[in-house]
Amino acid sequence: MQVCPVCFWEDLPSERFCFGSLSVEAAQKCFFEKGACEGRYRDAVRAPLSEEARSPVWLSYEDLRAGIIRWIEIHFEDVTRDGGTTLHQMDVLDDYGSPGDLAEAAKLDNERTWQEISDLKLSNFACSMVFLNANGFRFYLPAFMRFTLANWADGASTCENMGVIYALSGGPGGFHHEAFESFSRFQMEAVSAFLWYIANSNDSMAEDAESSLAYGWGKFLPDFVRLFSESFSNSL
Structure with missing residues (x-):
């Protein structure tokens, strides 16, 4: 398991695209609005590094x-x-x-x-x-x-x-x-x-x-x- 330092999403490879009771789509919406996959983690994340920039063809779940x-x-x-x-x-x-x-x-x-x-x-x-x-x-x-x-x-x-x-x-x-x-x-x-x-x-x-x-x-x-x-x- 690995927690993303930018959004606090926890990578669980054995699961569907979910983190506990949270889906990727819901987490993405929260990240766009509050800066973390859940609002309670806002103080635990950092800005992305240059090498962590999204691909130009990146798609959200939405x-x-x-x-x-x-x-x-x-x-x-x-x-x-x-x-x-x-x-x-x-x-x-x-x-x-x-x-x-x-x-x-x-x-x-x-x-x-x-x-x-x-x-x-x-x-x-x-x-x-x-x-x-x-x-x-x-x-x-x-x-x-x-x-x-x-x-x-x-x-x-x-x-x-x-x-x-x-x-x-x-x-x-x-x-x-x-x-x-x-x-x-x-x-x-x-x-x-x-x-x-x-x-x-x-x-x-x-x-x-x-x-x-x-x-x-x-x-x-x-x-x-x-x-x-x-x-x-x-x-x-």
Whole structure:
């Protein structure tokens, strides 16, 4: 273990990018605001030496999260629902509703693009994606991934992020394998990057995301995330 004299981050190689209950992203934000990874260590740190200057291509964890969100937006940009199950229909199916109920439920989901779906709707329907068929799953997945990352807070797992993470468990050959068969390579990379971020957070869902990477999503990790992971020095 080694404590950084500039920020007081403790390097724990066996851990995810966390220090106790603190994630790198939270520590970086505190360092930018208070000069140390936690405010109580302000008097224990020093200014960086010239040889400790950051690389010109250095990225913060917040930058990485924004990059993953953008990757999702770019590579799922033109995905349409194509008659797939809607969110309200998912609830009807869960309740063994009639064909008439399904038709009425579909009228409540009139978004033409996944980018139009409100955060409130995503929050209300995020606990489970199990009743979405392949087209519906492919349509709603980027919305749920973007929503989860945009509203991420360490240690605050809720239904809003559990549902999408569970939906990706088992790897590309898991429950929604029919949907994944239609994904492009870049869309698979977006899913992998999303899971990598969650797996390296200080959150109760980290182990589930890590397992999903081990079940096959890890081989699709995009180069920009892989390089970040390999070059990250645990300095803030």
